[in-house]
Amino acid sequence: MINTVRKWMDRYFAEEEAVILLLLPALGVLLIATLGDVLRPMIAAAVLAFMIQGLVGWLARRVVPEPLALGLAFAVFTGIFLAFFLVLLPLVWNQLRSLVSDLPGMLESLRQAVMQLRDAYPQFISEAQIREMMERSSRDMAGLGQAALSFSLAYLPGVFGLAIYVVIVPLLVFFFLKDRRQILAWCANLLPEERPRMSRIWQEMDEQLANYVRGKGVEILIVGAVSIVAFSLFGLGYALLLGFLVGLSVVIPYVGAVVVTVPVAVVAWFQWGWTPMFGYLMLTYLVIQILDGNVLVPLLFSEANNLHPVAIILAVLVFGSVWGVWGAFFAIPLATLVKAMMSAWPRSHAGAPAPQTPR
Secondary structure (H helix, E strand, O other): OHHHHHHHHHHHOOOHHHHHHHHHHHHHHHHHHHHHHHHHHHHHHHHHHHHHHHHHHHHHHOOOOHHHHHHHHHHHHHHHHHHHHHHHHHHHHHHHHHHHHOHHHHHHHHHHHHHHHHHHOOOOOOHHHHHHHHHHHHHHHHHHHHHHHHHHHHHOOOHHHHHHHHHHHHHHHHHHHHOHHHHHHHHHHOOOOOOHHHHHHHHHHHHHHHHHHHHHHHHHHHHHHHHHHHHHHHOOOOHHHHHHHHHHHOOOOOHHHHHHHHHHHHHHHHHHOOOHHHHHHHHHHHHHHHHHHHHHHHHHOOOOOOOOHHHHHHHHHHHHHHHHHHHHHOHHHHHHHHHHHHHHOOOOOOOOOOOOOOO
């Protein structure tokens, strides 16, 4: 048994680079697990800087001087960032509070619908069943409202936290953009000089991660904006909140679209019931999802990750349970990183027989 373990260790951990490839992800997991809340603004700033770097590079390729390109890209980012925190987020919060306060009225509409169902089919549903159903619905809706407010209060920063995000995150983004070469060089100095496999993994992940993060940001903006406009044109209640949720749903592949369909359908049904307007809205929502999956995603994500859907869902479940929203957002890049590390992992073949030289 000991010899088997020793041979396995000699094969996969004989080289220094293999040990470092194992220690770096473990160190990252440890830092996030212990200092995740403290490092959250820095992680957010690093992600945003990575996204904005694409705009800086695009402007630089148009013969715009790099300092001017950096200033223009940072100005665009600052405008969008402040508009999100100071305009969009308060509006979404107000609509969420309004939705929670309207839950009793929705419950009453549900009760009337159930009573009509009982009158139409008395042989299938009884008074006791209706009473039990309504009591259960009351408890579920009350719990849902409390859970929504608790979730929002937990994830929406307070006054001090909001000041940290509004002030510190843009500053970090600026310095990440301005001094990115020095920061990357400092990080590289901490690694061994000879790191061929790590360099290959970095080059592969840099391109794929850039494509994914920037493409996902654009996808969120487009899907969210189109959904808000479509819901507003239909006159759907809480259009801003629901469109915001639809935009965020693209963060979690497959699962997000299924989950966000429930609140859209529920709100539309409570507003219009089984009417043609309800069908038109759900058809429009279906078209948005189809165009997103079959047109927008192939246009934005030019680099295929070659991951099976089962692997993607597994990555979302695993990394989402460990790191929450950030884990779900980076599930695909992290799964791709794991795959790249497994492919490039150094393997010693010392125990293999030497090839015979033909005579």
